[in-house]
Amino acid sequence: MELEQLLESCPEYAKDLKLNxxxxxxxxxxxxxxxxxxxxxxxxxxxxxxxxxxxxxxAARHLDEPALFAARAAAAVMGMNNIFYRxxxxxxxxxxxxxxxxLRMQVIRTHGSDPVDFExxxxxxxxxxxxxxxxxxxxxxxxxxxxGEETILAAVRIASVIHALAAVMDAVTV
Amino acid sequence: MLGVGEHFPAFxxxxxxxxxxxxxxxxxxxxxxxxKWKVYFFWPKDFTFVCPxxxxxxxxxxxxxxxxxxxxxxxxxxxxxxxxxxRQNHADLKDLPFPxxxxxxxxxxxxxxxxxxxxxxxxxxxxxxxPENIIRFVSVNDLSVGRNxxxxxxxxxxxxxxxxxxxxxxxxxxxxxx
Numbered sequence: 152m153e154l155e156q157l158l159e160s161c162p163e164y165a166k167d168l169k170l171n172x173x174x175x176x177x178x179x180x181x182x183x184x185x186x187x188x189x190x191x192x193x194x195x196x197x198x199x200x201x202x203x204x205x206x207x208x209x210a211a212r213h214l215d216e217p218a219l220f221a222a223r224a225a226a227a228v229m230g231m232n233n234i235f236y237r238x239x240x241x242x243x244x245x246x247x248x249x250x251x252x253x254l255r256m257q258v259i260r261t262h263g264s265d266p267v268d269f270e271x272x273x274x275x276x277x278x279x280x281x282x283x284x285x286x287x288x289x290x291x292x293x294x295x296x297x298x299g300e301e302t303i304l305a306a307v308r309i310a311s312v313i314h315a316l317a318a319v320m321d322a323v324t325v
Numbered sequence: 326m327l328g329v330g331e332h333f334p335a336f337x338x339x340x341x342x343x344x345x346x347x348x349x350x351x352x353x354x355x356x357x358x359x360x361k362w363k364v365y366f367f368w369p370k371d372f373t374f375v376c377p378x379x380x381x382x383x384x385x386x387x388x389x390x391x392x393x394x395x396x397x398x399x400x401x402x403x404x405x406x407x408x409x410x411x412r413q414n415h416a417d418l419k420d421l422p423f424p425x426x427x428x429x430x431x432x433x434x435x436x437x438x439x440x441x442x443x444x445x446x447x448x449x450x451x452x453x454x455x456p457e458n459i460i461r462f463v464s465v466n467d468l469s470v471g472r473n474x475x476x477x478x479x480x481x482x483x484x485x486x487x488x489x490x491x492x493x494x495x496x497x498x499x500x501x502x503x
Contacts, residue, residue, distance in 0.1 A: 228490075236492040252488050259489040261360065261394065277492075288491035 157205040157320070165319045171312045180305035185268050187213040188222035192272040193310040195226035196279040197317030201324075206313070221264030225272035228258050233280035240284040267296050274303065275310040326438035326450070328463055333363070333454045334436035340398075340424035341408035350405050353398070353424055355458060362395035362485075363454040364477060365426075367439060367447035371403045371411040375449075375471045381417035383474045388422075393481055395453075400426030402434060402446050439465065453481055 154172075161169040176186060187210040194206040210219065231254060239247045262269050270293050277285035293303055327334070333355060340353040355363075366383065368376045383390075383397055390397050401408075405427040412418045412425070426433070428447070434440045439450040451472060453462035462480050466472060 232490050232492050236490070251486070252493065253483075253486050254488075255482070255486050256489050257394070257485055273490075282492065284494070285490075285492040288494040291494075292491050 152201065152205050152208070154205040154209045157201060160323065161316070161319065162323060165316070168312055168315050168319060171308075172316060175305070175308045175312050178305050178308070180302045181271075181309075182268075183213050184218050184265070185271055185302075185306065186309065188218055188225075188264075188268055188272050189275045189306045189309045190313060191219065191222040192226040192229075192276050193279060193313040194317070195223060196230065196276045196310075197314045199317035199320045201320050202313065202317045217263050218268070221262040221269050222272050224258040224262045225269055226276050228256050229273050229276035229280065229285070232256065233277050233282040233285050236284050237280075237282035240282070267293070267298060270296065271298070271303070271306050275306050278307050278310050279314050326463065326465065327436075327452075327460055329460055331460050333365070333452065333458045333460055334433060336426075336428075336433045336436075338400075338426045338428055338433065339405045340426045341405045341412060342424045344409065344413050344419060349409050351424065353426060358396045360394070360456050362393065362456060362481065364390060364395050364397045364451070364481065365400065365454065366397070366449075366451040366472065366477075367400045367428075367434065367437075368449055369401065369441065369444065369446040369468050371401055371407045372414075375469060377415050377417050379449075379471045379474070380421065383477075384417075384421045384423065386474050386478055389478055390481070393478075393485060394456075395481055397423040398426055399423060400428055400433070400447070402428050402431050402440075404429045441468065444468070451477055453477065453484065455484070 158169045158172065176190065181189065190206050191210045194203040214222070235252060235254060270289055274286065274289040274293060277289055290303060335355050337352060337354045340351050341349055342351045343349055368379070380399055383399065387397055408425040408427055412421060428434050431440060434447045437450065439448045440446065441448050449466040449468065449470065449472060451464045452460055455461050461484050
């Protein structure tokens with residue numbers, strides 16, 4: 152299904168989201184690749200199959216295979232890391248901080264795409280999955296790599312709207 | 326013998342890669358597998374007793390190593406022709422999915438420090454090398470004791486569980502540079 156069609160089926164109470172989506176995808180702070188990669192990884196992290204499908208159909212027109220791979224990799228690996236490191240952060244037992252994770256996360260090294268883009272996508276997924284430590288650390292890395300707050304926030308807006316739409320679409324099928 | 330943290334020596338050797346005539350030999354260097362881990366394992370002599378079982382065992386696990394972005398490379402001080410004859414001769418080696426390096430000048434084995442002082446051939450040494458060509462694991466057995474490739478796979482797995490995400494950032498730590 153095309154994104155346009157999906158948005159047509161958006162209920163009246165969620166009209167703000169429908170209009171926001173257009174705006175956040177058309178912004179100029181992010182490159183085309185960053186925009187659509189963020190949309191892809193956010194849709195994956197938001198777990199509604201119809202939103203994901205529609206986003207993927209449109210994203211394929213803006214992203215090459217390596218970027219698509221890397222955006223999905225960000226959602227995949229952060230799906231794990233957000234839970235693991237959030238646990239460490241939530242637990243008051245500091246011992247967990249010194250115990251090895253023993254979790255493979257090689258794709259962070261081998262994703263094959265632009266490192267700044269990948270970092271941005273990891274940040275977007277972390278914002279959705281709600282890991283404070285992850286959000287903080289990825290945000291710091293991005294700024295060290297010269298990315299400004301405006302750009303970072305633009306990505307978070309995309310993540311926020313896509314996540315909200317996914318929740319609405321979950322509700323629409325019930 | 327070279328240890329963990331040292332650079333794997335540069336090399337350029339002929340290797341036996343298949344038993345198909347005309348496609349049997351290929352030159353291989355340490356730079357040929359960019360971005361990959363390498364598992365180098367050496368044995369004393371072709372056509373001897375312990376070696377084929379080990380080599381075949383590595384062969385059976387080859388796809389597991391490939392899954393972990395690791396290239397397996399066997400080697401001895403025998404020539405590429407001896408490797409070819411052995412692969413043609415031994416049922417378990419006919420379809421071996423990885424190359425056999427021919428370190429006939431003994432330069433690589435000498436640089437690694439694995440030449441047996443008495444016999445002059447390679448000891449049963451295994452090196453796991455990361456994509457930056459740094460040695461991350463070394464193991465040597467006496468000439469008559471075989472290796473356990475499952476153990477090498479376990480070690481590779483453990484080496485690859487580096488915490489690469491800045492999410493493991495503790496306040497006050499320098500940010501991880503990937």
